[in-house]
Amino acid sequence: MTTLQAWLDNFPNLRVAPLFEVDGLTVRTHPRGSTGERRVLTRSAEFDSAMIDLVEAGLKDDRWQGLVYLMGWGERAAFVPLYIGKAEKRGKSQTISANLKNLRSNHGFFARWGYNTDYHVGDLSHAIFEWTAYRPPTKKYRRWAEVLFASYDPPVLRAGDDAAAAVV
Numbered sequence: 502m503t504t505l506q507a508w509l510d511n512f513p514n515l516r517v518a519p520l521f522e523v524d525g526l527t528v529r530t531h532p533r534g535s536t537g538e539r540r541v542l543t544r545s546a547e548f549d550s551a552m553i554d555l556v557e558a559g560l561k562d563d564r565w566q567g568l569v570y571l572m573g574w575g576e577r578a579a580f581v582p583l584y585i586g587k588a589e590k591r592g593k594s595q596t597i598s599a600n601l602k603n604l605r606s607n608h609g610f611f612a613r614w615g616y617n618t619d620y621h622v623g624d625l626s627h628a629i630f631e632w633t634a635y636r637p638p639t640k641k642y643r644r645w646a647e648v649l650f651a652s653y654d655p656p657v658l659r660a661g662d663d664a665a666a667a668v669v
Contacts, residue, residue, distance in 0.1 A: 505582065514558070516551040517577040520544060520614075520622075521658070528656040530626075533616050538633075541616045541626035542656060552612050553604045559590070560597065566590050567601070568612065572621075574660055583648060586621075588612045629653045 509515055522529040522543040529543040559565035567589035573582040592598035600610045609617035617623045618634045628638035628646045630653070651659045 505580070506578070509577065509580065514555060515577070516555070517580065518545060518548040518551040520548050520572060522546065523658065526651075526658045526660075528650075528658060530630075530656065533623075539626070540630045540632065542622055542629070544611075544614065544622055548614075549604075549611075552614065556601050556604050556612055560601065567598075570613070584645070586613060625649075629656055 522545045530540050531543050533539045533541045555568060559568065567587060569585065569587050571580070571582045571586075572584040573580055575581050588600050589598055590601060592600075599607075600612055600615075602610075604611060607615070609615045609623070610620060611622075614621045615623055616626070618627055618636075624639060624642040625645050626632075627634055628642035629650065631638060646653065649658060651657045
C-alpha cells in the first residue's frame with residue numbers, strides 16, 4: 502500500500518467520483534455565458550452530488566476547515582493523483598468562502614471545480630475550446646488538457662471510465 506493510499510484510508514467520508522459526464526470516453530459539453538458563447542465540459546452528476554454532500558456536511562461542523570481534493574486516474578484502492586488542491590472554509594473577507602457557498606446553485610465556483618474562468622473545469626474548457634475570455638488559457642490547463650484528453654473536438658478522454666476521477 503502506498504503512503505497516499507494509507508492517508509486516504511483515514512477519511513471515512515472520502516468518495517471517488519468521475520469528474521466528467523461521459524458517453525463512452527467522450528465528455529459531454531454544454532453552453533455557458535449570457536448567450537451560450539462558451540462551450541464547457543460537463544461535470545458528472547455523481548461528482549456534483551459527492552461534492553455537495555461533503556461540503557454541506559462540513560459546513561455544519563464548527564471544526565471543519567475545508568477540503569483537500571485530488572484529480573487523477575483510477576479507483577480508490579489504486580488512485581494515481583494528477584493534481585492536489587484545497588478549498589478553505591473561510592474566505593478572504595467572509596466567514597464562509599464564496600467557493601463553498603450555495604453549491605446547489607453556485608455552478609460557476611463549485612468548490613474550485615466551477616464552470617467559470619479561474620476555476621478548474623472552466624479553465625480546462627477554456628484551454629480545450631479556446632473561447633474568448635479576459636485572458637488566454639493558461640499553461641497549467643493546457644497541460645491538463647494534454648494529459649487528460651486524446652482529442653479536443655470532440656473531447657475524448659485518454660483512459661477508461663475511471664479517467665479524471667476526483668476524490669472529494
